[in-house]
Amino acid sequence: MDHTKYDATFLLIDEDLKPALTISEAQALKPIQKKFMESYLQHRDSMPLEKWLHTEMAENLPDHSSEEITQMSKEILTALQMAEEKKISLERAIENGQSKESWFARETITATSYMSVQEASVYLQGLDAALADANASLYRTIRTQAGAGPISQNPNLDGFIAEQYHAQTFNLNAKASGSPYRAKVLDPVDGKYAKNSVDIVITxxxxxxxxxxxxxxxxxxxxxAKAFEHGDYRGQQKLVPQGQEQNIGKKASTIIKAPDGTSSTPLSKEQAKQLQNEAQSGKWNDLNWNEYKTKDLAIGIGKQAGQAALMGAAVGVGFSVAHKVWNGEEIKGEELVETAIVSGADFGVKTAVAGALKVGAEKGIITAIPKGTPAATIANIAHVGIENAKIIGKMANGELTIKEGFEKMEQTTVATVVGIAASTKGVAIGATIGTVFGPVGTAVGGLIGGTLGYMAGSKVGETITKAAQKIRKKAAETVKSIGDSVCRAASSVKSSISNFCSGFRSLFSW
Incomplete structure (x- = not known):
């Protein structure tokens, strides 16, 4: 059937994600999910969660050693505990008036405080690139058919700050990318600047x-432009504030740039003045330029994480599959599931869901999640899927508006990314984020969220899955507006991590 004749917002992702999640796979996973949930509800008051999970997984994976089962169980519980901890931390920060982006920056800076500048840069770039890649993967499918001493009080201090800003941001980018080039602001001779002297050099x-x-x-x-007319600056390139370059001439640039492409970060006149005011008012944050850069990059990553949540909201295939597989099904103790997800005391429920999904992956049932996928990764998929389903339920009953619901989804994603970053090392960070927030994790997360809704009762399940389909249309409309920036970021990632970070910083706000 040509759905586009009946629904102008039909998403190609419905077709593109079929290999990632099929109805037959969901049917095969269903008895495992049901068994895990009913077993958990039966033993939740008589057996410690850790012991229950180990016992249930060992029974369902008899070919795995006790040590392997122990490791899987530990990873699931640790990942869910971390996700819950970061979720609560972010909620408290927002209650105190902090934005999710600034909270993300604070958490990330804390996580990188023990690292060298280069290690921190590479670490942040790994997060940055992984989120951008996940967003781009989703967007490709989410398209419809339709100095020492007192602070100077010089009124022109912003100009000197700008020179240092460009030199230092250039050097940070060079360090992060392994470039041999370095920038330097030339100091005056005997306290005086020579006529037509060079301000910044790259060596x-x-x-x-x-x-x-x-x-x-x-x-x-x-x-x-007039200032450049009052001197002989042959052999020098013109460095000007961001936003002024088009009215000054072809040789004007908002960045300094080395032959290998390494560059500084653009700075507007207004931003330079803000830095001046901070310095002269005594409110200058006496950090170094490295930390300024780290904070800005972290805030940018936080925005990318928020975009990933919107992308996920536009993917409805998982909820659709849950509806087809679970509609009319009943489990023992469904009222307990409903109480858990409504009250928020759902750690055990999430554990049971994650354990069942890990068993399904190890048995080769969900082919898009291969055997050996870390249990922590699967636990994070379960966490996000269930949290989003709860949010959708609140949107459906009017407790949250569409806008508030999207914001809550963004908070879930941001907090989960911080949890992953805090507990995952090296290149595994990128792989985990790509799985959890890419097309596979999003589709499976929808299945999990929809399934849990039906486990709480047919009425709850119907409410969530129907609402998810309505909400995805609103999310798809929002996705269109950010799609171009996502694709530009993805293109930069493919070019090189260094170039990506330079382009991505255009999203930063001061």
Whole structure:
């Protein structure tokens, strides 16, 4: 059937994700999910959760050793505990007036405090690239057919700050990417600047100057252009505030750039003035430039995580499959499941769901989640899927508006990313984020969320799955508006991590 004749917002992801999650696979997983949930409800008051999980998984995976079962169980419980901890931390921060992006930045800076500058940069870039790749993968399918001493009080201090800003952000990018080039602001001789003297130079690995820059940070483009007319700056490139370059000339640039493409971060006149005001008012945060960069990058990553949540909301295939597989099914103790998800005391429920999904993966039932996928990754898929289903339920009954619901979903994603980053090392961070928030994790998470709804009773299940289909249309509309930036970011990732980070920082707000 050509669905597009009846639904103008039919998403191609319905077809593209079929290999990731089929009805036959969901049917095969169903008895395992049912067995795990009924067993948990039966033993929840008589057996410690850790012992129950180990026992149930061992019974369902007889070919695995006791040590393997212990490791799986430990990973599931640890991952869910971390996810819950970060969820609560973010909720408290928001209650105190903090944004999710600034909370993300604080948590990330804490996590990288023991690292060197280069290690922290690479660490953050790994998170950055992984989220961008997950977002881009989803968007490709979510498309419809339709110095020392007192602070200077010089009124032009912002110009000097701008010079240092460009030199230092260039050097941070160079360190992170392994570039041999370095930038330097030239100091005055005997306290005085020579006429037409160079402001910033870029040198190669041997110390040879390869680029020279003259920086002018005037109040507007006209004033900046006139400033360049009052000197002989041949052999120097013009460095100007972001937003003024088009009115100054072809040789004007908002960044300094090395032959290998390494560059600084653009800075507007307004941003430079803000830094000046911070310094002269005594409110300058006496961190170093490295930490300024880390904070900004972390905030940008937090925004990417929020975008991932919107992408996930636009994917309805998992909920659709849950409806087809679980509609009319009953389990023993469904009222206990409903109480758990309504009250929020759902740690045991999430544990049972994650355990069943891990067993399904090890048995080769859900082919998109291969055998050997870390149990922690699967636990995070379960956590996000269930949290989003609970949010959708609140949106359906009017407790949350569409906008508030999307914001809650974004918070879930941001908190989960922080939990993954805090407990995962090296390249595994990117792989975990890509699985949890990419098409596979999103589709399976929808199945899990929809399934839990039906486990809480047919009425709850129907409410959640129907609402999910309505909400996905709203999410798809929002996704369209951010799609271009997601694709641009993805293109930069493919080019190189260094170039991606440079482009991604255009999202930052000061």
């Amino acid at each position: 190669d690995g041997s110390g040879k100057v390869v680029r020279r820059y003259q920086s002018k940070y005037c109040k507007d483009a006209e004033a900046t």
